[in-house]
Amino acid sequence: MNNKQQLFTLSPYMEFSRKQWAALRDSEPLTLTEQEIINLKGINEDLSLDEVSQVYLPLSRLLNFYIDSNLQNQAVLEKFLGIKNQRVPYIISVAGSVAVGKSTSARVLQALLSRWSTHRRVELVTTDGFLHPNHILRERDMMQKKGFPQSYDIQNLVRFVSDIKSGVPRVEAPVYSHLTYDILPGETQIIEQPDILILEGLNVLQSGMDYPQSPHRVFVSDFVDFSIYVDAKEELLHQWYVNRFLKFRKGAFSDPDSYFHSYAQLSEEEAVNIANNIWLEINGKNLIQNIQPTRERASLILTKGDNHAVEKVRLRK
Numbered sequence: 583m584n585n586k587q588q589l590f591t592l593s594p595y596m597e598f599s600r601k602q603w604a605a606l607r608d609s610e611p612l613t614l615t616e617q618e619i620i621n622l623k624g625i626n627e628d629l630s631l632d633e634v635s636q637v638y639l640p641l642s643r644l645l646n647f648y649i650d651s652n653l654q655n656q657a658v659l660e661k662f663l664g665i666k667n668q669r670v671p672y673i674i675s676v677a678g679s680v681a682v683g684k685s686t687s688a689r690v691l692q693a694l695l696s697r698w699s700t701h702r703r704v705e706l707v708t709t710d711g712f713l714h715p716n717h718i719l720r721e722r723d724m725m726q727k728k729g730f731p732q733s734y735d736i737q738n739l740v741r742f743v744s745d746i747k748s749g750v751p752r753v754e755a756p757v758y759s760h761l762t763y764d765i766l767p768g769e770t771q772i773i774e775q776p777d778i779l780i781l782e783g784l785n786v787l788q789s790g791m792d793y794p795q796s797p798h799r800v801f802v803s804d805f806v807d808f809s810i811y812v813d814a815k816e817e818l819l820h821q822w823y824v825n826r827f828l829k830f831r832k833g834a835f836s837d838p839d840s841y842f843h844s845y846a847q848l849s850e851e852e853a854v855n856i857a858n859n860i861w862l863e864i865n866g867k868n869l870i871q872n873i874q875p876t877r878e879r880a881s882l883i884l885t886k887g888d889n890h891a892v893e894k895v896r897l898r899k
């Protein structure tokens with residue numbers, strides 16, 4: 583099917599094979615400097631540069647068109663309201679399962695969007711910072727529900743995105759540490775009117791239906807301009823989760839401050855068992871119950887196959 587025929591199928595999405603999508607890079611050359619390649623490799627040493635040029639470069643080209651058009655709309659609104667130079671960040675959200683590669687994709691987009699000729703300032707925030715601290719999760723018997731809707735301070739998250747989109751000059755976000763497995767007390771990330779904010783987290787496409795405990799009708803997606811869902815089959819996600827757990831066991835877990843420090847001593851087989859259990863009891867369940875059902879709300883769906891290679895792209899018509 584060619585791109586024109588796709589417009590007339592019943593799905594709300596246009597679908598592109600990797601090859602079709604890669605061609606949409608158009609005349610945009612991949613002129614990454616040596617330093618940029620080093621920086622991208624620093625984001626994730628396993629990231630392939632083919633992935634950057636064939637998948638993320640066309641995506642950043644599309645996003646730049648949308649951002650330009652959004653700026654024009656803002657100028658129209660300013661003219662109508664008789665105001666000038668409002669600085670309202672463009673918000674891109676990145677959703678998907680634990681271990682699908684949300685933060686890697688978000689960081690690659692951050693690097694590509696800020697290198698465009700316009701040199702836009704791009705900030706990255708993860709919704710992990712809006713998890714309730716462990717002492718509250720323990721009080722509510724929810725340590726096995728980390729990442730589920732009820733484990734987030736959703737009111738604070740919605741207030742945060744609303745403040746950003748209202749042009750508040752300085753907005754603070756709490757910070758989560760994967761090392762201590764908890765919110766870092768007193769630490770904040772300060773966001774000062776960037777041109778673009780990328781908000782990454784498994785819950786960014788969730789809505790009122792997913793938060794029956796919250797009386798709020800306004801949700802994160804009400805403030806998001808473009809939403810991305812990173813998708814993969816559950817068996818791959820499970821495998822990537824276990825692999826990352828094993829990587830952490832060799833690295834971060836050996837730090838005495840690590841919440842999982844005691845796991846550093848485990849045999850590989852014991853560690854695999856623990857990671858399998860965490861996947862089956864927490865992250866896999868969360869995926870099926872609360873994350874995957876939000877996929878078709880996204881503006882764009884990236885479907886990954888083996889080795890994190892994006893095989894298919896769906897873009898809302």
Ligand SMILES: Nc1ncnc2c1ncn2[C@@H]1O[C@H](COP(=O)(O)OP(=O)(O)OP(=O)(O)O)[C@@H](O)[C@H]1O
Binds near residue numbers: 626682684686826
């Ligand atoms: N494009 C990629 N190429 C190769 N490996 C990748 C890619 N993206 C992610 N990975 C690997 O997959 C694992 C998960 O990636 P990442 O930490 O970005 O996921 P995440 O979705 O942000 O997870 P979480 O929700 O737990 O924070 C890591 O081991 C990472 O190195």
Ligand SMILES: CC(C)(CO)[C@@H](O)C(=O)NCCC(=O)O
Binds near residue numbers: 710
């Ligand atoms: C912090 C989240 C919820 C999301 O990034 C996730 O990485 C997590 O910690 N889930 C809880 C189960 C686990 O330890 O993987």
